[in-house]
Amino acid sequence: MLDRESTFADPEILALLKERFVPVAIDQWYTRRQQDATGDFWRKIAGQGPRNDFQNTTQGLYIAGADGQLIAFNNNRGPERIRKLLHDAADNYKHPDNTQPIEHGAADAKYAAVLPEGAVVVRVSARVEGGYAETDDQWEKLFQSAVSRDNLWITAEEQKSLAAGKMPEDLELRIARFHLVDNTRGEPPTWSVDEVRETAFQIDGNKLNGTAKLETKNGKRGYGAKLRGEFGFDDNGKLNRFDMIAEGKFWGTGQHTMEPPVGKFPLVIAFTLADGTDIGDGVPPHASRGWIDGYLQPHR
Protein backbone atom coordinates (compact mmCIF):
# COMPACT_ATOMS: atom_id res chain seq x y z
CA MET A 1 0.00 0.00 0.00
CA LEU A 2 2.74 2.45 0.97
CA ASP A 3 4.50 1.77 -2.34
CA ARG A 4 1.37 2.80 -4.24
CA GLU A 5 1.20 6.11 -2.40
CA SER A 6 4.92 6.91 -2.32
CA THR A 7 7.26 5.21 -4.80
CA PHE A 8 4.59 4.77 -7.47
CA ALA A 9 3.24 8.27 -7.03
CA ASP A 10 6.59 9.79 -8.01
CA PRO A 11 6.29 11.36 -11.51
CA GLU A 12 9.88 10.60 -12.47
CA ILE A 13 9.58 6.95 -11.47
CA LEU A 14 6.30 6.60 -13.34
CA ALA A 15 7.84 8.09 -16.49
CA LEU A 16 10.84 5.76 -16.27
CA LEU A 17 8.64 2.70 -15.82
CA LYS A 18 6.43 3.64 -18.76
CA GLU A 19 9.22 4.49 -21.16
CA ARG A 20 12.24 2.37 -20.32
CA PHE A 21 10.97 -0.78 -18.60
CA VAL A 22 8.40 -3.51 -18.91
CA PRO A 23 6.61 -3.21 -15.55
CA VAL A 24 4.92 -6.27 -14.04
CA ALA A 25 3.17 -6.71 -10.69
CA ILE A 26 2.90 -10.14 -9.07
CA ASP A 27 1.85 -11.81 -5.85
CA GLN A 28 5.08 -13.68 -5.22
CA TRP A 29 3.30 -15.95 -2.72
CA TYR A 30 1.94 -17.72 -5.81
CA THR A 31 4.86 -17.31 -8.15
CA ARG A 32 7.60 -18.68 -5.93
CA ARG A 33 5.53 -21.84 -5.40
CA GLN A 34 4.37 -22.44 -8.97
CA GLN A 35 5.84 -25.54 -10.58
CA ASP A 36 5.60 -24.27 -14.12
CA ALA A 37 7.44 -21.98 -16.53
CA THR A 38 6.31 -18.84 -14.72
CA GLY A 39 7.54 -20.17 -11.38
CA ASP A 40 10.83 -21.29 -12.93
CA PHE A 41 11.46 -17.83 -14.38
CA TRP A 42 10.62 -16.14 -11.07
CA ARG A 43 12.89 -18.44 -9.08
CA LYS A 44 15.66 -17.73 -11.59
CA ILE A 45 15.32 -13.98 -11.00
CA ALA A 46 14.72 -14.02 -7.24
CA GLY A 47 17.28 -16.75 -6.67
CA GLN A 48 20.02 -14.30 -7.58
CA GLY A 49 18.89 -11.85 -4.88
CA PRO A 50 19.06 -11.91 -1.10
CA ARG A 51 15.62 -13.51 -0.75
CA ASN A 52 16.49 -16.80 -2.36
CA ASP A 53 14.88 -19.19 0.13
CA PHE A 54 11.66 -20.00 -1.66
CA GLN A 55 10.07 -21.30 1.55
CA ASN A 56 9.98 -17.67 2.63
CA THR A 57 8.94 -14.42 1.05
CA THR A 58 10.70 -13.08 -2.02
CA GLN A 59 8.89 -9.75 -1.71
CA GLY A 60 10.66 -6.74 -3.17
CA LEU A 61 11.33 -4.63 -6.24
CA TYR A 62 13.44 -6.38 -8.87
CA ILE A 63 14.97 -5.33 -12.15
CA ALA A 64 15.98 -8.15 -14.51
CA GLY A 65 16.98 -8.64 -18.10
CA ALA A 66 14.76 -10.43 -20.57
CA ASP A 67 16.91 -13.52 -19.93
CA GLY A 68 16.18 -13.40 -16.18
CA GLN A 69 19.57 -12.01 -15.21
CA LEU A 70 19.08 -9.98 -12.02
CA ILE A 71 20.20 -6.37 -12.38
CA ALA A 72 18.99 -4.88 -9.11
CA PHE A 73 16.93 -5.61 -6.00
CA ASN A 74 15.45 -3.28 -3.41
CA ASN A 75 13.00 -3.64 -0.60
CA ASN A 76 13.35 -0.27 1.03
CA ARG A 77 10.65 2.33 1.33
CA GLY A 78 10.90 5.69 -0.42
CA PRO A 79 11.22 6.92 -3.98
CA GLU A 80 14.74 8.39 -3.88
CA ARG A 81 16.56 5.07 -3.97
CA ILE A 82 14.24 3.58 -6.58
CA ARG A 83 14.65 6.58 -8.84
CA LYS A 84 18.43 6.09 -8.89
CA LEU A 85 18.08 2.34 -9.29
CA LEU A 86 15.88 2.77 -12.35
CA HIS A 87 18.16 5.37 -13.95
CA ASP A 88 21.24 3.20 -13.45
CA ALA A 89 19.56 0.05 -14.74
CA ALA A 90 18.06 1.69 -17.81
CA ASP A 91 21.23 3.58 -18.73
CA ASN A 92 23.44 0.49 -18.47
CA TYR A 93 21.08 -2.14 -19.85
CA LYS A 94 22.40 -4.30 -22.65
CA HIS A 95 19.76 -6.51 -24.12
CA PRO A 96 20.91 -10.14 -24.08
CA ASP A 97 21.39 -11.52 -27.58
CA ASN A 98 19.40 -14.51 -28.76
CA THR A 99 16.92 -14.38 -25.89
CA GLN A 100 13.58 -15.86 -26.88
CA PRO A 101 10.13 -15.50 -25.34
CA ILE A 102 9.45 -18.24 -22.81
CA GLU A 103 6.39 -20.35 -23.55
CA HIS A 104 3.85 -20.58 -20.74
CA GLY A 105 3.23 -24.31 -21.14
CA ALA A 106 0.87 -25.98 -18.68
CA ALA A 107 0.16 -23.86 -15.62
CA ASP A 108 0.48 -25.31 -12.13
CA ALA A 109 -3.21 -26.00 -11.48
CA LYS A 110 -2.88 -25.57 -7.72
CA TYR A 111 -2.02 -21.92 -8.14
CA ALA A 112 -4.05 -21.12 -11.22
CA ALA A 113 -7.14 -19.53 -9.67
CA VAL A 114 -9.60 -19.11 -12.52
CA LEU A 115 -12.90 -17.26 -12.22
CA PRO A 116 -15.62 -19.95 -12.48
CA GLU A 117 -17.82 -19.78 -15.57
CA GLY A 118 -20.67 -17.33 -15.09
CA ALA A 119 -19.20 -15.89 -11.88
CA VAL A 120 -18.88 -12.16 -11.32
CA VAL A 121 -16.21 -10.10 -9.60
CA VAL A 122 -17.10 -7.60 -6.88
CA ARG A 123 -14.52 -5.03 -5.80
CA VAL A 124 -14.09 -4.85 -2.03
CA SER A 125 -12.54 -1.77 -0.45
CA ALA A 126 -12.01 -1.07 3.25
CA ARG A 127 -11.13 2.08 5.12
CA VAL A 128 -10.61 2.94 8.78
CA GLU A 129 -12.86 5.89 9.47
CA GLY A 130 -11.16 7.20 12.62
CA GLY A 131 -9.47 6.37 15.86
CA TYR A 132 -5.84 6.81 14.95
CA ALA A 133 -3.66 9.09 17.05
CA GLU A 134 -2.70 12.32 15.33
CA THR A 135 0.70 12.23 13.67
CA ASP A 136 3.06 14.39 11.63
CA ASP A 137 4.87 11.36 10.23
CA GLN A 138 4.21 11.05 6.48
CA TRP A 139 4.34 7.25 6.50
CA GLU A 140 1.95 7.04 9.43
CA LYS A 141 -0.42 9.38 7.62
CA LEU A 142 -0.36 7.13 4.57
CA PHE A 143 -1.13 4.11 6.72
CA GLN A 144 -3.96 5.87 8.46
CA SER A 145 -5.66 6.99 5.26
CA ALA A 146 -5.13 3.73 3.38
CA VAL A 147 -7.88 2.18 1.29
CA SER A 148 -7.52 -1.56 0.73
CA ARG A 149 -8.61 -3.60 -2.27
CA ASP A 150 -9.66 -7.21 -2.72
CA ASN A 151 -12.12 -9.06 -4.95
CA LEU A 152 -15.18 -11.10 -4.02
CA TRP A 153 -16.29 -13.81 -6.41
CA ILE A 154 -20.00 -14.67 -6.70
CA THR A 155 -20.75 -17.86 -8.62
CA ALA A 156 -23.47 -18.35 -11.23
CA GLU A 157 -25.47 -20.59 -8.86
CA GLU A 158 -25.30 -17.98 -6.14
CA GLN A 159 -26.59 -15.34 -8.53
CA LYS A 160 -29.56 -17.59 -9.32
CA SER A 161 -30.24 -17.93 -5.62
CA LEU A 162 -30.09 -14.17 -5.07
CA ALA A 163 -32.47 -13.66 -7.97
CA ALA A 164 -34.87 -16.11 -6.31
CA GLY A 165 -34.74 -14.05 -3.12
CA LYS A 166 -32.59 -16.43 -1.10
CA MET A 167 -29.21 -15.57 0.38
CA PRO A 168 -26.78 -18.39 -0.51
CA GLU A 169 -25.17 -19.85 2.61
CA ASP A 170 -21.76 -20.14 1.01
CA LEU A 171 -21.83 -16.52 -0.16
CA GLU A 172 -22.89 -15.29 3.27
CA LEU A 173 -20.09 -17.20 4.97
CA ARG A 174 -17.57 -16.25 2.25
CA ILE A 175 -18.31 -12.57 2.77
CA ALA A 176 -18.10 -12.93 6.55
CA ARG A 177 -14.96 -15.06 6.75
CA PHE A 178 -12.88 -13.55 3.99
CA HIS A 179 -14.12 -10.03 3.27
CA LEU A 180 -15.21 -8.52 6.60
CA VAL A 181 -11.58 -7.98 7.50
CA ASP A 182 -9.29 -5.05 8.18
CA ASN A 183 -6.76 -5.27 5.35
CA THR A 184 -5.93 -1.56 5.31
CA ARG A 185 -2.43 -2.02 6.75
CA GLY A 186 -1.41 -5.28 5.10
CA GLU A 187 -2.41 -8.89 4.65
CA PRO A 188 -5.18 -9.61 7.13
CA PRO A 189 -5.98 -12.73 9.09
CA THR A 190 -9.31 -14.08 7.91
CA TRP A 191 -11.92 -15.60 10.24
CA SER A 192 -12.22 -19.30 10.96
CA VAL A 193 -15.68 -20.85 10.80
CA ASP A 194 -15.80 -20.85 14.61
CA GLU A 195 -14.92 -17.17 14.74
CA VAL A 196 -18.03 -16.31 12.73
CA ARG A 197 -20.23 -16.00 15.80
CA GLU A 198 -23.34 -14.84 13.99
CA THR A 199 -24.49 -13.77 10.56
CA ALA A 200 -28.00 -12.81 9.53
CA PHE A 201 -28.33 -11.66 5.93
CA GLN A 202 -31.84 -11.02 4.64
CA ILE A 203 -32.96 -10.53 1.05
CA ASP A 204 -35.99 -8.37 0.40
CA GLY A 205 -36.58 -7.87 -3.31
CA ASN A 206 -33.40 -6.35 -4.65
CA LYS A 207 -32.19 -5.25 -1.23
CA LEU A 208 -29.92 -6.98 1.22
CA ASN A 209 -29.69 -6.18 4.92
CA GLY A 210 -27.67 -8.01 7.46
CA THR A 211 -25.53 -8.18 10.52
CA ALA A 212 -22.34 -10.03 11.30
CA LYS A 213 -20.50 -10.67 14.54
CA LEU A 214 -16.97 -11.95 14.24
CA GLU A 215 -14.60 -12.57 17.12
CA THR A 216 -11.59 -14.67 17.91
CA LYS A 217 -11.79 -17.15 20.78
CA ASN A 218 -9.61 -14.96 23.01
CA GLY A 219 -11.62 -11.87 22.12
CA LYS A 220 -8.57 -9.92 21.01
CA ARG A 221 -9.85 -9.34 17.46
CA GLY A 222 -13.38 -8.81 16.30
CA TYR A 223 -15.80 -6.94 14.09
CA GLY A 224 -19.47 -6.22 14.54
CA ALA A 225 -21.00 -4.95 11.33
CA LYS A 226 -24.28 -3.93 9.81
CA LEU A 227 -24.64 -4.48 6.09
CA ARG A 228 -26.98 -2.98 3.55
CA GLY A 229 -26.92 -3.52 -0.16
CA GLU A 230 -28.77 -3.50 -3.42
CA PHE A 231 -28.40 -5.62 -6.52
CA GLY A 232 -29.89 -6.13 -9.95
CA PHE A 233 -29.74 -8.55 -12.88
CA ASP A 234 -29.56 -8.41 -16.65
CA ASP A 235 -31.89 -10.34 -18.95
CA ASN A 236 -29.70 -13.44 -18.61
CA GLY A 237 -29.95 -13.49 -14.85
CA LYS A 238 -26.41 -12.25 -14.33
CA LEU A 239 -25.72 -9.64 -11.71
CA ASN A 240 -25.38 -6.24 -13.34
CA ARG A 241 -25.42 -4.33 -10.10
CA PHE A 242 -24.14 -5.14 -6.62
CA ASP A 243 -23.51 -2.37 -4.14
CA MET A 244 -23.12 -3.12 -0.46
CA ILE A 245 -21.71 -1.32 2.56
CA ALA A 246 -20.59 -2.91 5.82
CA GLU A 247 -20.15 -0.54 8.74
CA GLY A 248 -19.20 -1.25 12.31
CA LYS A 249 -16.53 -1.35 14.97
CA PHE A 250 -13.41 -3.43 14.52
CA TRP A 251 -10.79 -4.19 17.11
CA GLY A 252 -7.48 -6.00 17.21
CA THR A 253 -4.76 -6.81 14.76
CA GLY A 254 -2.96 -9.54 12.84
CA GLN A 255 0.64 -10.45 12.15
CA HIS A 256 0.77 -8.19 9.09
CA THR A 257 -1.78 -5.56 10.15
CA MET A 258 0.02 -4.09 13.12
CA GLU A 259 -0.60 -0.76 14.80
CA PRO A 260 -4.35 -0.32 14.42
CA PRO A 261 -6.14 2.39 16.36
CA VAL A 262 -6.39 1.65 20.06
CA GLY A 263 -9.58 -0.10 21.15
CA LYS A 264 -12.60 -0.35 18.91
CA PHE A 265 -12.49 1.74 15.76
CA PRO A 266 -14.88 2.38 12.87
CA LEU A 267 -14.22 0.28 9.77
CA VAL A 268 -16.26 0.63 6.59
CA ILE A 269 -16.11 -1.94 3.80
CA ALA A 270 -17.64 -1.23 0.37
CA PHE A 271 -18.59 -3.82 -2.25
CA THR A 272 -19.19 -2.79 -5.87
CA LEU A 273 -19.64 -4.96 -8.96
CA ALA A 274 -16.51 -4.85 -11.14
CA ASP A 275 -16.84 -4.01 -14.81
CA GLY A 276 -13.43 -5.29 -15.90
CA THR A 277 -12.02 -1.82 -16.51
CA ASP A 278 -9.91 -1.73 -13.36
CA ILE A 279 -6.45 -3.22 -13.48
CA GLY A 280 -7.19 -5.13 -10.27
CA ASP A 281 -10.41 -6.74 -11.45
CA GLY A 282 -8.61 -9.85 -12.70
CA VAL A 283 -6.76 -10.54 -9.46
CA PRO A 284 -8.08 -13.61 -7.59
CA PRO A 285 -9.49 -13.08 -4.09
CA HIS A 286 -6.76 -13.01 -1.50
CA ALA A 287 -8.33 -15.82 0.50
CA SER A 288 -8.39 -18.11 -2.54
CA ARG A 289 -4.62 -18.54 -2.50
CA GLY A 290 -3.88 -22.14 -3.31
CA TRP A 291 -7.31 -23.20 -2.08
CA ILE A 292 -9.96 -22.00 -4.47
CA ASP A 293 -12.43 -24.72 -3.37
CA GLY A 294 -12.12 -23.61 0.24
CA TYR A 295 -12.81 -20.04 -0.80
CA LEU A 296 -15.89 -20.92 -2.81
CA GLN A 297 -17.15 -23.43 -0.23
CA PRO A 298 -16.11 -21.79 3.01
CA HIS A 299 -17.71 -24.38 5.30
CA ARG A 300 -14.91 -26.75 4.33
Add this chain to the structure above:
Amino acid sequence: MSAVIRSITLLVLLTGLPVAVSAQELSGADLAEQCQAVCQDRDAPWRTVPWKTDLLDAQKLAVEQHKPIFVWAMDGHPLGCT
Protein backbone atom coordinates in the same frame (compact mmCIF):
# COMPACT_ATOMS: atom_id res chain seq x y z
CA MET B 1 -23.63 14.52 -3.65
CA SER B 2 -27.01 13.20 -4.62
CA ALA B 3 -30.17 15.29 -4.73
CA VAL B 4 -31.58 13.38 -1.75
CA ILE B 5 -28.56 14.02 0.45
CA ARG B 6 -28.42 17.68 -0.70
CA SER B 7 -32.08 18.12 0.25
CA ILE B 8 -31.57 16.54 3.66
CA THR B 9 -28.49 18.66 4.30
CA LEU B 10 -30.39 21.82 3.30
CA LEU B 11 -33.29 20.90 5.59
CA VAL B 12 -30.97 20.41 8.53
CA LEU B 13 -29.18 23.68 7.83
CA LEU B 14 -32.40 25.71 7.47
CA THR B 15 -34.30 24.29 10.42
CA GLY B 16 -31.51 23.30 12.74
CA LEU B 17 -33.54 20.17 13.44
CA PRO B 18 -31.91 16.78 13.59
CA VAL B 19 -33.24 14.61 10.80
CA ALA B 20 -32.96 10.88 11.10
CA VAL B 21 -32.81 9.09 7.77
CA SER B 22 -32.28 5.36 7.83
CA ALA B 23 -29.97 3.78 5.32
CA GLN B 24 -32.89 1.94 3.80
CA GLU B 25 -34.57 5.23 2.90
CA LEU B 26 -31.69 6.33 0.72
CA SER B 27 -32.02 5.49 -2.94
CA GLY B 28 -29.94 2.91 -4.73
CA ALA B 29 -27.94 5.65 -6.39
CA ASP B 30 -26.95 6.96 -2.96
CA LEU B 31 -25.68 3.56 -1.90
CA ALA B 32 -23.62 3.29 -5.08
CA GLU B 33 -22.17 6.74 -4.40
CA GLN B 34 -21.26 5.73 -0.87
CA CYS B 35 -19.52 2.62 -2.16
CA GLN B 36 -17.58 4.65 -4.72
CA ALA B 37 -16.55 7.10 -2.02
CA VAL B 38 -14.82 4.30 -0.11
CA CYS B 39 -13.09 2.79 -3.15
CA GLN B 40 -9.53 3.50 -4.18
CA ASP B 41 -8.94 6.57 -6.31
CA ARG B 42 -9.25 5.43 -9.92
CA ASP B 43 -7.04 8.30 -11.04
CA ALA B 44 -4.19 7.43 -8.69
CA PRO B 45 -0.79 7.84 -10.39
CA TRP B 46 0.25 4.18 -9.99
CA ARG B 47 -2.71 3.17 -12.13
CA THR B 48 -1.28 5.05 -15.13
CA VAL B 49 1.57 2.52 -15.43
CA PRO B 50 0.81 -0.25 -17.96
CA TRP B 51 1.40 -3.01 -15.41
CA LYS B 52 1.49 -6.55 -16.70
CA THR B 53 0.18 -9.18 -14.31
CA ASP B 54 1.77 -12.17 -16.04
CA LEU B 55 5.52 -12.52 -15.63
CA LEU B 56 6.05 -14.38 -18.91
CA ASP B 57 3.96 -11.85 -20.84
CA ALA B 58 6.36 -9.25 -19.46
CA GLN B 59 9.36 -11.37 -20.48
CA LYS B 60 8.01 -11.67 -24.01
CA LEU B 61 7.54 -7.90 -24.24
CA ALA B 62 11.02 -7.35 -22.85
CA VAL B 63 12.42 -9.51 -25.66
CA GLU B 64 10.44 -7.63 -28.28
CA GLN B 65 11.20 -4.14 -26.99
CA HIS B 66 14.76 -4.75 -25.76
CA LYS B 67 13.86 -3.35 -22.33
CA PRO B 68 14.58 -4.63 -18.83
CA ILE B 69 11.76 -6.02 -16.68
CA PHE B 70 10.71 -4.23 -13.51
CA VAL B 71 9.00 -6.61 -11.07
CA TRP B 72 6.83 -5.34 -8.20
CA ALA B 73 6.61 -8.53 -6.15
CA MET B 74 4.61 -8.46 -2.93
CA ASP B 75 2.90 -10.67 -0.38
CA GLY B 76 -0.62 -10.18 -1.67
CA HIS B 77 -1.12 -8.81 -5.13
CA PRO B 78 0.14 -5.21 -5.40
CA LEU B 79 -2.73 -4.30 -7.71
CA GLY B 80 -5.53 -6.05 -5.94
CA CYS B 81 -4.87 -7.09 -2.39
CA THR B 82 -4.46 -4.77 0.60
